[in-house]
Amino acid sequence: MLMAAGLGEKLAGLGSLSLAEGTQVGVLVILAALVTASAMGVVLLSNIVYSAFLLGFTFLGIAGMYLLLNADFVAAAQVLIYVGAVNVLILFAIMLVNKRQEYKPLKLGNLRNAIAGLVCLGLFGLLLVTVTTVPWNVTTRISRLPSTTVAIAQHFFTDYLLPFELASVLLLVALVGAIVLARREFIPETSPLGYPDEESLELVERPLQQLPAGSQVKN
Amino acid sequence: MGLDAFLIVGAALFCIGIYGLVTSRNAVRVLMSVELMLNAVNLNLMAFSNFLDSANLRGQVFTVFAITVAAAEAAVGLAIVLSIYRSRDTVDMEEFRLLRW
Numbered sequence: 001m002l003m004a005a006g007l008g009e010k011l012a013g014l015g016s017l018s019l020a021e022g023t024q025v026g027v028l029v030i031l032a033a034l035v036t037a038s039a040m041g042v043v044l045l046s047n048i049v050y051s052a053f054l055l056g057f058t059f060l061g062i063a064g065m066y067l068l069l070n071a072d073f074v075a076a077a078q079v080l081i082y083v084g085a086v087n088v089l090i091l092f093a094i095m096l097v098n099k100r101q102e103y104k105p106l107k108l109g110n111l112r113n114a115i116a117g118l119v120c121l122g123l124f125g126l127l128l129v130t131v132t133t134v135p136w137n138v139t140t141r142i143s144r145l146p147s148t149t150v151a152i153a154q155h156f157f158t159d160y161l162l163p164f165e166l167a168s169v170l171l172l173v174a175l176v177g178a179i180v181l182a183r184r185e186f187i188p189e190t191s192p193l194g195y196p197d198e199e200s201l202e203l204v205e206r207p208l209q210q211l212p213a214g215s216q217v218k219n
Numbered sequence: 220m221g222l223d224a225f226l227i228v229g230a231a232l233f234c235i236g237i238y239g240l241v242t243s244r245n246a247v248r249v250l251m252s253v254e255l256m257l258n259a260v261n262l263n264l265m266a267f268s269n270f271l272d273s274a275n276l277r278g279q280v281f282t283v284f285a286i287t288v289a290a291a292e293a294a295v296g297l298a299i300v301l302s303i304y305r306s307r308d309t310v311d312m313e314e315f316r317l318l319r320w
Contacts, residue, residue, distance in 0.1 A: 103313070
């Protein structure tokens with residue numbers, strides 16, 4: 001609603017725009033509505049499967065906004081990584097953790113949600129005022145690069161080479177860490193002979209013992 | 220059709236993400252809210268990159284790094300949720316107080 005108010009004055013001057021600019025404004029309005037509506041759905045819907053699919057729509061809408069911002073490479077990366085990998089990962093997690101349980105109502109639960117909503121609305125208002133009052137030093141002439149892919153690659157292999165390599169190390173660490181965390185742990189018992197026998201070298205999984213919810217872990 | 224519109228969409232997305240992060244009971248939905256907030260930040264970076272720094276595209280480079288970190292965060296976070304679900308048999312955030320008291 002507030003966003004529509006911000007766009008309203010721009011829509012008022014739509015008649016004087018050329019066809020290309022008018023199309024851009026229209027696409028931006030549609031994408032903004034899609035992104036905010038599906039993000040609200042992600043947060044507010046009670047069925048988490050619907051939330052996961054709406055999250056995919058949010059990611060797709062943001063990829064469309066990247067296209068409006070002249071960033072074709074990052075838009076493709078957004079679709080591949082977020083829609084293709086992260087969203088599918090979340091859907092798999094929902095399938096593995098699909099437990100329909102009634103959450104115990106909290107003390108003053110509605111009041112907590114109302115306070116959180118008020119704080120978020122206040123933060124949004126603050127950001128809105130900041131965005132609209134700061135005189136941004138916008139360059140009127142958008143420089144036209146031959147290809148954003150070439151420009152980003154030149155950054156990656158010259159002045160951002162160390163962060164690029166660190167990112168690959170981070171991905172490797174996250175991969176190994178996720179596997180270690182997600183598989184059930186098995187500590188092989190050492191045999192009395194002093195060297196591990198054949199069976200203990202195999203990666204056998206065994207289930208953890210289940211603790212009832214809410215129970216205290218005894219150390 | 221300017222910088223403001225994209226920044227406002229980013230701000231709205233970020234605030235929705237914060238609300239979901241604070242109020243959700245389901246741990247998977249908390250991770251989804253974190254993804255929303257990361258996407259809001261990425262949208263801001265891309266808008267600044269296009270309107271203020273269109274010759275260098277440094278914002279796009281930062282966005283690629285942020286996407287990488289977000290992917291790693293999603294993988295590790297969901298593995299942690301899965302591990303906690305195996306041992307505690309719930310995904311309710313209010314039950315996850317192993318480190319509290």
